[in-house]
Amino acid sequence: MHISKKVTWSVVLVLIVGAFVVSAMRRGSQIVEIPLVQNNGANDGSSSTGSGSVTGSTGGSTGGSTGTAGGGSTGSGTGSSTGGGQTTIDRTKTVLIDVPFTSQAPQGQWDDIRFQDGCEEASAIMAMAWVKGQTISQESDRQQILDLTAFENSKFGVFTDLASKDVAALMKDYYHYDKIEFKSGIDTGSIIDELYKGHVIIVPLNGKVLDNPNFTAGGPEHHMAVIIGYNPSKKQFIFNDPGTRKGMHYVYSRTNVEESLRTYQTGNDLPTLPEPKSMIIVSR
16 A cells, blocks of 8 residues: 655654653653552441551541541551652541540549549550550559559659640650650641541640530540541541540540640649640650
8 A cells, every 4th residue: 555755754743742742741740640549448337446557437426516436437547658758648538546445533533633633644544555555444544543643743743734745755754665756836737637647646635625514513624635536527536535434436526626725734733824735646
């Protein structure tokens, strides 16, 4: 079959231009494309168990902005990495970290001041049980709170209120564990970032601002609790709140948490200073 030179050169020109366009698109895609998060979890309706990995959850809350978080689908809260080392995160899924729960008065001794003011110790115990992959019981929790209170008193000369910076130092010294970071100047967005990295968060709060009807006398002005998850669709944080025996997977709205964040002083009911909000980041 005879093909004219004019047609042949036209075809060659089209092929060259096409190759250039495809090459340019590929170069551009390395800049703008973000890999999708892989989700290998099964939608089995169960809550997270075992080692405390980050899981997705479709469960909601009961009673509006507060209550307990339901179970949902298991799945990865963190994604794959790009060539530049940037981790992508699927923030459309609820993140929920399996952290054991204890109240600060595990056997109901609320009249003992060591347990009345034991929220910092109970929060540390929950976070470190997650770190070690341990379960906790009422008797072991009770004894750990007493041991931590004595250690805290010898280190700081007080055991009632302990500022978050000092709680971080206490945890490092008592447990001989270094993957604990105190961070100041934070907001709820900072907390969410750390949760989706698979980190457990301890925060100081004003319990009188928290929307929790289980607190007596309106709640403690100086309070500390553990944040273990976040539901982006409902804009709710999931807590292990030691201030009530009903505090396991307790849900507070993001707005309520933002309003409640405080950084109080180490001492005995000292006035709260206008310091930046803070958190303790615990990782494994």
